[in-house]
Amino acid sequence: MNPNRSIPPSVLTLTGVIGFLLGFALQLLIVNSGYPLLLPAWLSLAMVAAIAAVILILGLRVRAAIASKERTVNPFAALRLLAAARCAQLAGIGFAAAHLATALLLLLRPVGVGITQWSVVLAAILVYTALAVIGIIVERFCKLPPVDNDELPPLDEEPATA
Numbered sequence: 372m373n374p375n376r377s378i379p380p381s382v383l384t385l386t387g388v389i390g391f392l393l394g395f396a397l398q399l400l401i402v403n404s405g406y407p408l409l410l411p412a413w414l415s416l417a418m419v420a421a422i423a424a425v426i427l428i429l430g431l432r433v434r435a436a437i438a439s440k441e442r443t444v445n446p447f448a449a450l451r452l453l454a455a456a457r458c459a460q461l462a463g464i465g466f467a468a469a470h471l472a473t474a475l476l477l478l479l480r481p482v483g484v485g486i487t488q489w490s491v492v493l494a495a496i497l498v499y500t501a502l503a504v505i506g507i508i509v510e511r512f513c514k515l516p517p518v519d520n521d522e523l524p525p526l527d528e529e530p531a532t533a
Contacts, residue, residue: 377510378457383503386461387468394469398476408473410491416498423502426452426459430509437512449513456509463503470495 401409429452436442474492477484 377507378460383460383464387464390465390468391472395472395475397469398473402476408476408488410473410488411470411495413491413494416491416494419498419502423459423463423498423505426455426509427505430456430505430512434512453510453513456506456513459502459506460510461506463499463501463506467496467499467503470499 398408401407433444433449433452436444470492474489474496477488477492
């Protein structure tokens with residue numbers, strides 16, 4: 372994982388397309404088997420929103436530490452947060468696309484659908500889209516500025532021992 376490069380838009384688009392197709396196929400298989408649509412629980416959506424909030428708060432802390440010259444940034448913590456932000460992007464886009472497929476199936480159903488089903492599906496699309504956007508924003512926050520070569524010791528010098 373190169374911390375200086377973002378996830379390419381083509382990978383994010385492919386993740387969305389795969390999520391949409393898998394979500395559509397899974398929901399269609401479930402409905403054709405005689406079961407109701409698979410809808411997320413409100414509590415799971417609240418947990419995803421809490422995870423997105425934690426990623427955003429940690430990203431703001433890293434951004435403040437990078438902007439401040441007095442505070443140092445732990446590069447390992449920044450790299451871990453970068454990995455979490457990238458996972459949030461991929462998961463958010465994939466699950467939002469899968470729930471878009473569910474919304475399409477709700478539109479195509481010949482039987483009327485209640486407001487409860489629509490509200491859960493629309494909330495899921497909103498929460499997972501927010502997760503993806505927060506992942507993209509935090510990924511930008513975690514890019515560490517380049518280190519000046521003047522501050523690094525020469526390679527041929529032995530490190531000082533105490």
